[in-house]
Structure formats: C-alpha cells, structure tokens
Amino acid sequence: MLVKSARKAGIGDKTIYIRTLDEGLVSFYYNGMDISVEKKVTAEIEGNLEVATSIGELDVKVSALPDDVEVTVEKTTGGPIQFTWGGSGKRKSGLKVDILPETSPMIDVPPFEETVNWKPGVLHNIVRYIPPFTLHQNSNKAAQMPNALGPNFSKDDTGRVIVRATDGIKGVIIYPKHMEWFDEPMSIDVTSLQGVADVIPSDAEIQVGLSGGTIVIFKAGYTTAVCRTLIGKFPPIEQYFKTNTKGKLNIDRLELIELCKRVKLLAPTAALLQLQVIDDKVFAIVPSVLEQALPASVEGEVPSFAVGAVHMEMAALLFAMSKSSDELTLYVDNYDKSISVALDGKEDIRLWCLPHVSQFVREANDALSKPIPSTV
Structure with missing residues (x-):
C-alpha cells in the first residue's frame, strides 16, 4: 500500500524508511516535497530496527513473498535485511532486501489548528473521478495555473462545500454531500490525494486537520499523511457554466460514453465528437467515416458543434457520482x-467543456444560416 501511495504521489523510486516504535508498532514512511505519509503496523518486536530501502526494491521483494505466511524481518550488523518464513534452522526460507545508507527523521505532524471529518468513501470518490479534470504537472499551463494541479475546496456564503477542478479545457463544480471544509479555500495536488487514498481504506472515516494555512493533514487509525497546499489563486471557472442558452440537447449518459469511445476508435488522431442538428434530429459525424443518428431530443435552437471526444467521455463518466x-x-x-453539462433540474454537478471549432462545424452552421432561394 505504501509503495503504491508513493508512486501515485509522484515520489518516484526514492526511499521508504522502516523503524520500530514502542508498544509493538513498526512505522513505514516516506518524505516528499508535497506529501509525507506514515503507516504503522502491529508486530512482535524483539529488537530495534531502523533501515531505509528504495521503493522499487521493497515493491519487488514484498511481491515475491508467499501469501498468508508470517514473515520475520532480520538484520545483521553491516548486512542487508532479510525476510524469513517457514520452518526453522536450515529449512527456513529467506529473501534478502538491499538497504540504503540513509536516515530520515520521523514525519513531523504539525499541531491541528482546526479539524473537520470526511465520511468513508468521500476522498476515494474524489480521487476516482476528479483527476482527468486537473492540470498535469507537465502541462504548459501548469506554470500559469499551479493552483489547478488539484481540486480546490471552499465554502459558499451558505456554508455549502464546493469542490472545483479544471484542466483549462473542461471544468467541474461539485456540491458534495457528507463533506466538511474550512473557511479558507485551498487546493491540494491531485497526486497527493491519490497517495493518501492508497493508504487509507475507503471504509474509514478520515480526520482532516489544518495547520498554518498551508498544511493539510489526513489521519485515519495508524495512517497519517501530511500534504502541502498548492500556491496561487484558483481560476474563476464558474463563468463558463451557463444554462440560459438558446438550446439544449438531452441524451442518455451511457449512449454518450459509447459514442465517444466509437469516435476515438474511428478517428484516433483527431477524436472530435461532432454533433450535427438537422430538423431537431441529432447526428454524430466523422467526415467520410461515420454518420450516426442519435436517440437525443432537442429543445430550442441547438447549432452543430464539436468537442474533444476524450473530454466529453470524461464528463459523462464523472456523472456516475450522481x-x-x-x-x-x-x-x-x-x-x-x-458547452455546459448537467442533470436537468439538478445542478449539484456543474460541468463544462470548451468547444473545438472545426471546419465541418463551420460549414454545417453556415449552410443552415443561408437563405433558401425562392422558386417561381
């Protein structure tokens, strides 16, 4: 669990530290720039142990251990540590684990200035659906919008919690239930949240603490994660979500997901979901390849439009939260x-995607706007 957490958090193949504690506990922990995680496990301790090994080494050696056996961790002076199991004496099986000549102080958990509680599954729901809506660290926009590398948590004037996320092409505003937050808005890197979710079970209630306005601590049982908040101000994405539009299109969510997958398959290098509206009938178009009539209804005036199939698929998938x-x-x-996306009459999830102005869309709308020549 800790190896997976470190990799999700972007720690790479760095160091995991193992240290025995009092009261029959062993601490496994890693320290990073934006996140540090400690997980304690119970063990029978016969002597003090403090070693460091690489994430990759620990991952390989633990994966090689047989299931459902009790493992003894031993260390000789100046040598590696060894996992042993089964039998005794010469019949005992062993696996050597290379160690690193490194030490690190225990994770310093700052005092909580404020705390809120998250019900089981809240964190894991965010980590499951939000990442496609956040900026990637290697994105060109990351330097301009560092606060968008993860979801932003805030409260409105009525005290409702708001979770917002954007990658600059699409954005989402969620009013989640069963979540509390502090008075100050702040963003947390999505990779840090993924790292936390990998070491805390989805059925555990999480205590969330705030320290110094820039440190958020997640604690559940013997697991503690210390995360640094992102710098900067979150962009005002609310302005892109509008429902007072000239027209709207209603479509089955699963149908939309399958359509996006079909478009990605047929046009892998330019996966555009292009929808053409003719006499209130909706067609998905991949020029010279696909023309699919859709079971969708139209209200008002809906022009032909295009949007990235990947982005619209992620949008439709996110609504599984409802x-x-x-x-x-x-x-x-x-x-x-x-293009704004929501459940009709229910706006707990407000989502939008920027359009792609393709040549096909221009021509389709121009054709409808030209007057029909009169005949004599």
Whole structure:
C-alpha cells in the first residue's frame, strides 16, 4: 500500500524508511516535497530496527513473498535485511532486501489548528473521478495555473462545500454531500490525494486537520499523511457554466460514453465528437467515416458543434457520482461557446467543456444560416 501511495504521489523510486516504535508498532514512511505519509503496523518486536530501502526494491521483494505466511524481518550488523518464513534452522526460507545508507527523521505532524471529518468513501470518490479534470504537472499551463494541479475546496456564503477542478479545457463544480471544509479555500495536488487514498481504506472515516494555512493533514487509525497546499489563486471557472442558452440537447449518459469511445476508435488522431442538428434530429459525424443518428431530443435552437471526444467521455463518466444520472442535458448557445453539462433540474454537478471549432462545424452552421432561394 505504501509503495503504491508513493508512486501515485509522484515520489518516484526514492526511499521508504522502516523503524520500530514502542508498544509493538513498526512505522513505514516516506518524505516528499508535497506529501509525507506514515503507516504503522502491529508486530512482535524483539529488537530495534531502523533501515531505509528504495521503493522499487521493497515493491519487488514484498511481491515475491508467499501469501498468508508470517514473515520475520532480520538484520545483521553491516548486512542487508532479510525476510524469513517457514520452518526453522536450515529449512527456513529467506529473501534478502538491499538497504540504503540513509536516515530520515520521523514525519513531523504539525499541531491541528482546526479539524473537520470526511465520511468513508468521500476522498476515494474524489480521487476516482476528479483527476482527468486537473492540470498535469507537465502541462504548459501548469506554470500559469499551479493552483489547478488539484481540486480546490471552499465554502459558499451558505456554508455549502464546493469542490472545483479544471484542466483549462473542461471544468467541474461539485456540491458534495457528507463533506466538511474550512473557511479558507485551498487546493491540494491531485497526486497527493491519490497517495493518501492508497493508504487509507475507503471504509474509514478520515480526520482532516489544518495547520498554518498551508498544511493539510489526513489521519485515519495508524495512517497519517501530511500534504502541502498548492500556491496561487484558483481560476474563476464558474463563468463558463451557463444554462440560459438558446438550446439544449438531452441524451442518455451511457449512449454518450459509447459514442465517444466509437469516435476515438474511428478517428484516433483527431477524436472530435461532432454533433450535427438537422430538423431537431441529432447526428454524430466523422467526415467520410461515420454518420450516426442519435436517440437525443432537442429543445430550442441547438447549432452543430464539436468537442474533444476524450473530454466529453470524461464528463459523462464523472456523472456516475450522481445516482440519478441516466440522462444528461447539454446546454449550447453557439458553436464557439462553452458547452455546459448537467442533470436537468439538478445542478449539484456543474460541468463544462470548451468547444473545438472545426471546419465541418463551420460549414454545417453556415449552410443552415443561408437563405433558401425562392422558386417561381
């Protein structure tokens, strides 16, 4: 669990430290720039042990151990540590683990200034659906919007918690239930949250602590994670979500997901979901390849428009967070304006995608705008 957490958190093949503690506990921990995690486990301790090994080494050697056996961890002076199991004396099996000549202080958990509680599954729900909506660290926009490398947590004037995320192409605003937050808005790197989720079970209640306004601590049982918040101000993404549009399109969520997958398969180098509306009938178009009639209804004036198939697929998948997400409503004002997505009459999840202005979309809308020549 700790190896997986370190890799999700972007720690790479660095160091994991193992140290015996009092009261029959062993501490496994790693220290990073943005996240540090400690997980304690119970053990029968016969002597003090303090060693360091690489994440990769520990991963390989633990994976090679047989299941459902009791393992003894031994260390000789100046040598590696050894995992031993089964039998006694010469019949005992052993596996050597290389160690590193490093030491590190225990994770310093700062005092909690404020605490809130997250119900079981809240963190894991965020980690499951939010990452596609956050900026990647290698993105060109990361330097401009460092606060968007992870979700932003805040509260509105009524005290409702708001979770926002954007990658600059799409964005989402969620009003989650069963979540508390502090008065100050702040963002946490999504890789740090993934690292936390990998060491805390989804059925555990989590105590979330705030320290100094820049450190967030997650604690559940014997597991503690210390995360640094992201710098900067989160962008004002609310302005892109609009429902007072000229028209809207209603479509089954699963149908939309399958359509996006089909477009990615047929046009892998330019996976554009291009929807053409003719006489209130909706068609998905991949020029010279696909023309698919869709079981979708149209209200008002909906122009033909295009959006990245990957982005729209991620949007439709995110609505699985809602238990009543059979049909989605796409609000469209113009082919060059953001497309808003929500559940009709319910806006606990507000999502938008920026359009792709393709040549096909331009021509399709131009054709409809030209007057039909009169005949005599």
